[in-house]
Amino acid sequence: MTLFALFRSVDDPAGLPQAVADKFSWFAALLPPVHALAHRLWGQFGLFILGLGAILAASVFIGAEAAAGLYVLLALACGFAAAGARSRAYRRRGLAPAGHRLAADADLARLAVLEARP
Template sequence: MTLYAIYDPKPGKPALPAAVPEKFSWFAALLPPVFLVVHGLWLELVGFALAVAALVFATSVIGEDAAFPLYVLGAVWLGFAAPGLRRHALAWRGWTHRGERVALSADMAQLEAIR
């Protein structure tokens, strides 16, 4: 079972509540730019692109043997930070935090939040 943070949409906007799982995101760790685009985290995408560009330019100084593990470390960090980034983005867009639910899946957490 997983803990989900439940967010309600802006008032007057017909949508289901969002359920953000509080766990490591393999999607964010394996495909960071795709994860950021899918969830509309545009500023974070720009930061990620700048960090990767800086890592590419620093490769001549630090060496290729250090650049790849640093990229992997950043991707793993993003996997752990993904729930917080999504929660922050929803709050910034006007969604309100309703509370937490423990459920087997995000769909079940949404159903419990609707009741």
């Protein structure tokens, strides 16, 4: 079971809610810029590029092995931060929080919110 944060459109209450799994994202850890662009997470994309630039600049002084280790840490940080970044992005886009649900997958979490609607 996974905990999902659910978001609903304020303008269209009949629309389907969006579900964000509150767990580590392997997609975000393995391909951080692709994940950020796919979910329109411009802030996370910008921070990843800044971090990558800092690692590349520091690699001259710390060596290639240490730079590779720092990149792995940066990628892991992106994986752990992905759920929070998506939740903040939905709030900025005007979706209201609709609660949290434990479910096996995102579709079941969305269904639980639709069934609980008055």
